[in-house]
Amino acid sequence: MxxxxxxxxxxxxxxxxxxxxxxxxxxxxxxxxxxxxxxxxxxxxxxxxxxxxxxxxxxxxxxxxxxxxxxxxxxxxxxxxxxxxxxxxxxxxxxxxxxxxxxxxxxxxxxxxxxxxxxxxxxxxxxxxxxxxxxxxxxxxxYLPALYSAYSRREAEVTLLQARAGVPAWGPEILSRHVQVVGLRENLPDLYRGWERWAAEISESHTNYPVLIHFRSPQPNRNWLIALLAVMDAAALELALNPSNRDAGAIRIGLRGGFTCLRDIAHMERIPYDPDPDPDSDIQLSFEEFSQGIDMLRYGGYPTERSPEEAWPHFRGWRVNYEATAYALAYRIDAVPAPWSGPRRTPGQLVRVRTPRDRQPTKGVPAETSTTPVHKTPDQSPRESRS
Incomplete structure (x- = not known):
């Protein structure tokens, strides 16, 4: 004994x-x-x-x-x-x-x-x-001061994004707000560079302290994952709609920094992903939802070189890099239901998507966007593009 x-x-x-x-x-x-x-x-x-x-x-x-x-x-x-x-x-x-x-x-x-x-x-x-x-x-x-210091840095950037993306954040909303203020659109490359660095910090802190993944923002309509997804969607939209953008290099690097961050966190959370998917693979976001976002951009005066039909394959080729991983994480942490952010876990109910609410309604924007139901669906296998 x-x-x-x-x-x-x-x-x-x-x-x-x-x-x-x-x-x-x-x-x-x-x-x-x-x-x-x-x-x-x-x-x-x-x-x-x-x-x-x-x-x-x-x-x-x-x-x-x-x-x-x-x-x-x-x-x-x-x-x-x-x-x-x-x-x-x-x-x-x-x-x-x-x-x-x-x-x-x-x-x-x-x-x-x-x-x-x-x-x-x-x-x-x-x-x-x-x-x-x-x-x-x-x-x-x-351990606790290091943990809450990383949390504070994360939330500071998410809060700063609110004026640019609304709450909850949405990619088309970012571009729409930047084009409506004279001279503000030129600041978008700086936004992508800043979020590239932010994504690197999140990758480091949230893999060393995985509990941060589940720490929620002080306000229910804000969420770090939804904010990152919105910035990546805005970058993918710019690349798809305006291929001759002179800042395309900064946009591409910022976008890659974002989905690299998501993959590091997915690896920590044991969420499988394909490191090299086919850029022509299907995504969960439908063309109809994509068109609604484009309609809002056009009404706000955002200039485009391609039509929605021409831009869709290019946008899909970028989004396939991060959509399934972001959707799986959003489902796991029950992030705020936002446009273009996938399903949530709500047994027996529908989840109503929340469009950014801190702005006046925009005439001409399809009203269905604010009430699109998101059904609970099985997790999708992540895919990546070679774009």
Missing amino acids: RILELAVGAGIVAATWLSLVASLVMPRGLRSSYTRLVHGAVRWPFQFAADRCHTYDAKDRALAWAAPLGILVTLISWLAFFLAGFGLLLAGASGLSLNGAFREAGSSLFTLGFASSARDRLTFLDFAAAATGPVAIALQIG
Whole structure:
């Protein structure tokens, strides 16, 4: 029995250290299976409740608790596993009862010092537990500021995009707003360059701290994934509608930076994707939905070199790079239903798409856009273009 206690205790301590280091220390996008399990278990009851909410705002309020509580439960459980592991080690090394061993382990782990043994064989374990507790707590304390700093940087750019793209963000809305203000359209290349850098930062932070993927924006109509999708759609529209654009190079690089970011996050979330799909493959976005966006652009005065029919194959060739990955992520995190952003998980209901609401209605824009129902559908396999 003592040998078993020693073996089990050593295994628990070692596995807990591996999980903690992989999650908080290693800058390689590692994610322990334990933290994935904990976050999924904590999220499940909130997702269950959110799926039965009748409005998106209620669903967003319910899901907002899941990721922060997942972090808290993970941090507390690591300490609990260290307590269990060192308690079993002390029991196996000394013959103490489990109650006495756990009492001494807790005293050492949390550096309380009210229970200690004078036996030399336990001194090393007491010292090890006393060192483990403060180190583990210090790593956790350092983890939270880094996490919320990355979250703050992400949300700052998403908030800044609101004036350019509306809420929720939409690709055609970006181009429409830029063309309606004299001289503002010339700033679009700078927007794509800025979001290329933003996408690189998101790729780094959200693979090192995967819980950020599920952190929701302060406002229910804003979402980091929908904002990135809108910027990529705007870039794809520019390339498809105006092939002679003198800033096409910056637009292409910004677009590639966006779908590279999505692929890195999809890899972390274990969402499969095709790294080299056929650019002529079909996409979920229909030509009718595409035409509605073009109609809004034309009414707003956006100049185009190609007709919608001519631009559609080129737009599809770009969007096939990121559409399925973005749709799968939006479905998984229950992002705000927005135009051109795919289905959501709402059992037994239809999800009404929200067009940007912080502008006056535009005469001549098809009204169906604001009420397009999105049905729950099976996840599609991601595809990529060689454009």
